[in-house]
Amino acid sequence: MSEGQGSVLQFPRQTDLTIIKEGRTKIIVPRRSMEAPNPPKQPGFFNPLAEICRDVSVALTRVVAKRLGVGVSVGDPLSSLGARGLRIAVEAPEVDEVHMNDLNPSALACAEEAARLNNVVEKCRFSNLDACLFLMQHSRKGSRFNLVDIDPFGSPALFVDCGLRAVKNGGLLSVTATDSPVLCGLHPEVALRRYGGVSLRVDYSHEIGARLLAALVVKEAARLDLAAVPVFAHTRRLYTRVFFRVVHDVEQASAMLGNLGFINHCYRCNNRVVSPSMLKECSCGATLRSAGPVWIHRLCDPDLVKEAQGLPSPSEKSEIKALFNMALQEADMPPYYYLLDKEAKRIRAAPPKLQRVLDLLVSQGYLASRTSFDPKGFKTDARANVVHEATKKAVRA
Ligand SMILES: C[S@@+](CC[C@H](N)C(=O)[O-])C[C@H]1O[C@@H](n2cnc3c(N)ncnc32)[C@H](O)[C@@H]1O
Ligand SMILES: [Zn+2]
Structure with a gap:
């Protein structure tokens, strides 16, 4: 059942693990993840506060899978203990195959054991590869997934290109970022490097962050002749998450770039102006500060x-x-x-x-x-x- 280099997955028996239920799915997690404010990364990472985030994944996956019909596959390249992948395997009957992958073999072993507990072993595949390698192995026509979920620690910028390549035409890519200080304007030079744009420290920084993340995926997709159309976005204190429909259409890919622009903010009168290019002066006479390029269309x-x-x-x-x-x-x-x-x-x-x-x-x-x-x-x-x-x-x- 397991593929890749770490096919002998050692279940971490010495560790203080517990079985929890999220949605209708049993998940094996370190007991400390349910108690400590910062969940441990070993033997695997699980954040109970991200339950709503996984609820959304299950719901949107079900709708997209239902529309696609038979033979629907999901790729979870950074699966950790399999919380998301397992929930999809258990709670989305429309999905036929879920591939869970992680660099951490002990997390995968827990996911594999939990698949047995949930009676979804036949639907699940496990691999112990670098996420980019895993995604590139599924980047050719015929081997792509209908849905891919990118859920790393920190910024997803490293994985966007290979994630996009591994999604079938009409499929869904979901991307999580947990580098909120960067997306919310605290480190503009890092935002520019990772996301190709800057945010601002304003009352609506969380939305700018989501739009900056959306812009990154739209630009990376366009470079690959793909259109990544944002279909849903949400944020909590700890994460920002955007879902995209991926369409293999060159003209649509070009058109998407027309929806990138700037949100210009006046710190004196609180005015905000949306424009295709940066604006300098507010109608009150003060200098405007610009966030962008960000996605300025529907999310x-x-x-x-x-x-x-x-x-x-x-x-x-x-x-x-x-x-x-x-x-x-x-x-x-x-x-x-x-x-x-x-x-x-x-x-x-x-x-x-x-x-x-x-x-x-x-x-x-x-x-x-x-x-x-x-x-x-x-x-x-x-x-x-x-x-x-x-x-x-x-x-x-
Ligand atoms: C935030 S956790 C994933 C949480 C999981 N998706 C969930 O919903 O509970 C990120 C995971 O990425 C894994 N990881 C980090 N870098 C990786 C890489 N380059 N390739 C594969 N896995 C990686 C870590 O081992 C960790 O388990
Ligand atoms: Zn003003």
Whole structure:
């Protein structure tokens, strides 16, 4: 069943392991991952806080696999203990094969044992290779996957090229980044090197980070004559994640580059302007600072997300329905948001009810919604000065 160099996988019996259930899947994890704030990397890494992230993977995989039909395969090149791959094998009956790969043999051995516990051994393949080598072995026509998930420690920049090459036409690539300080504007020189663009330290940095990550994948895909179309994105404090439909179409690949641009921010009046190239001056006279090049178009495919929303929740506590709901509401909103507590701070007041601000903006003819990027955030097409006035009014009400 195992392939690759480390085919004799040693199950780490001496270690303090435990079996947990996430969704409907049993996963073997180090006991300490459930207790410590920083989960250990040995004998394998498991972050219980990323459950929602795996819930989303299972749901979107199911929708895409259902659309594709028979013979659907998934590649999980950085699988660790197999939390994501196993959940797909167990909870996505539409998927026929899941290939889990990791450099860490003890993590793979746990994944293999858990596949037995979950009765999905026939669906699962295991290999112990460098992720790029694994993906390149699946980069030829006939050996590609329908879905590939890139979930490394830190930046995924190293794995994007080979990940794209290993996805079949019409398949899905999902990419996670956990270098949030870089994506959120703390280290512009590192962001430029890894992502080919810069972020800004602003209230909506998390969205800029997701859009910077999306831009990297779109550019890498275009270089390979592929179109990578963002279909869903979400962030939590620890990670940023974007899903792409990969299309083998040269013209579409070129057209995608037209959706890259800049978000120009004014630190004096809080104004934000989206443009194809960098802008220098704000209408208030102050100098604008630019984030980009970032993806400035939709991050959500409403048809895909609506279908995923219709699936049963993986568990009672899952927040997945609310997340999909918010993503649908903000699909056509501008590529930035405001933070309620920061807006209230500008007028030295306690934050009013978020719904009150949204209602006031809508009553003035603007679009307004919550955002999946931050529970205290909201999006609107109103200018910053209108948001400011609406917040004041909501505080007084
Ligand atoms: C964040 S963990 C993966 C978590 C897993 N996907 C999940 O959902 O629980 C990253 C994994 O990548 C593996 N890894 C790091 N560099 C690698 C490489 N070059 N090739 C293969 N695996 C690698 C590590 O051993 C680790 O298990
Ligand atoms: Zn200004």
